[in-house]
Amino acid sequence: MKKIIFLLVLLYIMFHSIAAHTEISNEDLLSDYDTALRYLEEYNPCQPIIRQQYPNFDVLCEEYRKTVQLNGKTPEDLYVILADLFLRIGNPGHLSVLSPKDFDSYKFVAEQGYFDGDPELAMLSDKQTCATYAAMTRTAQSKEIDLRNFFIPYVSYDSERDLLLFRITSFKSEFIARDQDLLINAIRSYPEAKHIVFDIRGNAGGGDDYWMSLLVAPFGERISFDTQIFFKDNALTREYGLMENAETISAQAIDTIPSFVEELGLTHTISWTYTINPPTEENRKITTDAKRWILTNESVFSAADGFAGFCKQTHWATIIGKRTKGDGGAIRPFLVRLPKTGLLMRFTAVVSANKDGSLNTLYGTSPDVPSKPSESAYDTLLRLIDSGSYK
Numbered sequence: 427m428k429k430i431i432f433l434l435v436l437l438y439i440m441f442h443s444i445a446a447h448t449e450i451s452n453e454d455l456l457s458d459y460d461t462a463l464r465y466l467e468e469y470n471p472c473q474p475i476i477r478q479q480y481p482n483f484d485v486l487c488e489e490y491r492k493t494v495q496l497n498g499k500t501p502e503d504l505y506v507i508l509a510d511l512f513l514r515i516g517n518p519g520h521l522s523v524l525s526p527k528d529f530d531s532y533k534f535v536a537e538q539g540y541f542d543g544d545p546e547l548a549m550l551s552d553k554q555t556c557a558t559y560a561a562m563t564r565t566a567q568s569k570e571i572d573l574r575n576f577f578i579p580y581v582s583y584d585s586e587r588d589l590l591l592f593r594i595t596s597f598k599s600e601f602i603a604r605d606q607d608l609l610i611n612a613i614r615s616y617p618e619a620k621h622i623v624f625d626i627r628g629n630a631g632g633g634d635d636y637w638m639s640l641l642v643a644p645f646g647e648r649i650s651f652d653t654q655i656f657f658k659d660n661a662l663t664r665e666y667g668l669m670e671n672a673e674t675i676s677a678q679a680i681d682t683i684p685s686f687v688e689e690l691g692l693t694h695t696i697s698w699t700y701t702i703n704p705p706t707e708e709n710r711k712i713t714t715d716a717k718r719w720i721l722t723n724e725s726v727f728s729a730a731d732g733f734a735g736f737c738k739q740t741h742w743a744t745i746i747g748k749r750t751k752g753d754g755g756a757i758r759p760f761l762v763r764l765p766k767t768g769l770l771m772r773f774t775a776v777v778s779a780n781k782d783g784s785l786n787t788l789y790g791t792s793p794d795v796p797s798k799p800s801e802s803a804y805d806t807l808l809r810l811i812d813s814g815s816y817k
Contacts, residue, residue, distance in 0.1 A: 454766035455498040459491055462508055462523075462771055465762050469662040470773050471690050472519045472788060480515055487511070501558045501767035502565055508771075519774035519787050520728065520759035529559045529770065532761075535599060535633075545665050546761050555768030579605060581612050583619070587811055590619040590716070594641075597632030597729045602640060609644055613712045621811060622714070624733075625721040627747065627803060631728025631754065638702050641733070642742065646704040646711040651739050654697035655756045656687050657776040663694075666760055668776070672696050684779040692777070717816075718743035721803040722793055726750035734791040739781065744816070745793040747803030752790030755780070 466473055477483050490511045498504055508523045515521075524532065532550055541547040549555060577596035583589070590612060594605075613619065624641060642649065656675070657663050663672075672694035675687060705711055720743045722734050731754030737743040753759075755778035762771050777787040797806040810816045 450501055450767055452495065452498050455494050455501070455504045456491070458504060458764040458766045458769065459494045459498075459508070461764055461766075463487055465771060466521075466773070469658075469660055469760075469762070469775055470519070470521070471656075471658060471692060471775065471777050472773075474690055475785075475788060476515060476518055483515070486514065500561075501769055502562045504764075504767055505562065505769055508769075519753050519777075521773040522771070524559075524761075524770040524772065526559050526563045531598070531600070532770075538599070540599075549761050549763045549770055552763065552768055554766075555763060555770060558768040577601065579608055581608065583616050587808070588616075588618055588620040589623060589811070590616050590621065591623040591625055592641075593625045595626075595629050597629060597634075597636035597733070599633035599635060601632070602636055605636075605640055609640060610710060610712055613714055613716075617714070619714065619716045621719060622716045623719045623721065623807065624743065625804065626726055626730050626733065627721055627723040628725045629727070629730035630725065631730045631732075634729045634732050634754075637729065637733040637736075642702050642736075643705055644710060644712050646713070648701065648703055649740055649742065650699050650701040651736050652697065652699050653755065653778065654695060655776040655778050656684075656690075656692040656695050658691065659693050662760060662762065662775055666775070668696065669694065684783040684785070686777070686779070686783075686785045690777070719807060720745050721807065722747040722750050722791070723803060724748050724751055724790075726790075727752065728754050730754065731786070731791055735780070735786065738791055738794070744795065745791070746795045746807050746810075747793050747797050749792045750790035753787045754791075755786040 466476075470476075480486065490507055493507050494504060498507065505523050505525070509525075512521045512523065522528075529550075532546065535541065536547060536550050541550070577598065579595075580591075580593035582591050582593075584591070592609065592612070613622070657668060657672075659669060659672070663669060673696070675683060675693055675695055678695060720734060720737055722745055726734060727750065731750045731752050733754070734745055734750050735755045737745055753774055756774060756776050759772040760775045762773075763769075764771065774787055777785060780786045780789075780791060782792075793803075795806060795810065797803050801809075
């Protein structure tokens with residue numbers, strides 16, 4: 427009996443502890459709304475360009491603030507209002523508020539040890555943050571979703587052209603275990619393939635580890651590529667440890683600095699070389715002389731753009747289609763926590779440049795072979811193959 431009473435008391439305390447953490451006033455919501463905008467002004471390197479592209483940005487923000495003031499009652503209300511505001515300006519540079527599903531995805535990655543020692547870990551385990559997202563999940567009556575049933579890759583073979591196509595719409599890290607044999611099995615099933623095509627149109631990204639380990643490494647090449655990021659010295663970049671290895675922009679050769687660096691007021695840079703090694707297990711290597719292609723469009727984003735950028739720099743595959751949405755040539759977007767509600771925002775706090783010096787974060791990666799306005803990337807590919815007009 428004493429054990430039962432103890433459990434009931436414990437449950438009562440836990441329930442009221444969570445309830446206390448979720449008692450948010452309208453003033454709290456307004457405070458967090460103002461904090462969200464302050465974070466953008468202080469920490470988002472793309473903010474000057476956003477202001478150029480949206481000259482009525484301040485008016486828009488004030489309209490949304492009035493919506494919070496008049497209709498904001500719960501953290502979920504603030505989430506919806508901020509999400510809509512960021513959507514209105516195109517979610518540049520990963521700018522968003524984490525949804526409950528996003529929060530679960532971050533928790534999954536955290537459980538794999540990805541954020542050990544990083545600021546995200548404390549945010550993801552914060553009591554108020556966990557209570558807010560738990561309440562939002564209950565409100566939505568969400569059910570546990572097995573992500574393995576979503577974004578399933580499609581494989582097809584065109585025997586007339588000896589073309590093996592992989593249609594991959596997500597690079598989420600959760601799918602690595604599911605998809606790890608996809609490429610290997612397909613190429614071994616069609617050893618006569620002369621063209622291997624990765625159709626990543628509509629792929630909004632996920633993790634670079636997906637395409638590095640599943641699409642590039644199995645070909646057995648040891649291949650390196652360069653990365654350089656640019657950013658400001660501020661509280662956020664210091665919190666994430668960027669200043670430890672940073673060099674000042676002034677110490678760089680002038681002809682190596684993209685023109686947007688001065689425009690955005692960036693002060694520091696880090697560059698490094700990343701190497702993708704072949705698998706150590708021989709049975710996970712494939713042998714083929716097939717030509718590699720990737721198909722892109724304006725929806726290719728984040729890690730998927732990173733794959734396109736890698737192909738552009740190393741010539742690992744020929745890119746066909748449209749310019750991507752970008753923001754894949756740097757590092758992961760940073761999380762910041764809104765103090766009252768615990769909602770988590772994310773945005774890219776560093777930017778990177780394309781080979782031509784343009785701002786990848788906002789303007790994406792251009793294809794090697796642009797599609798005609800009336801032509802899909804796949805049709806462009808078939809035209810090149812059928813005419814033999816490719817290298």
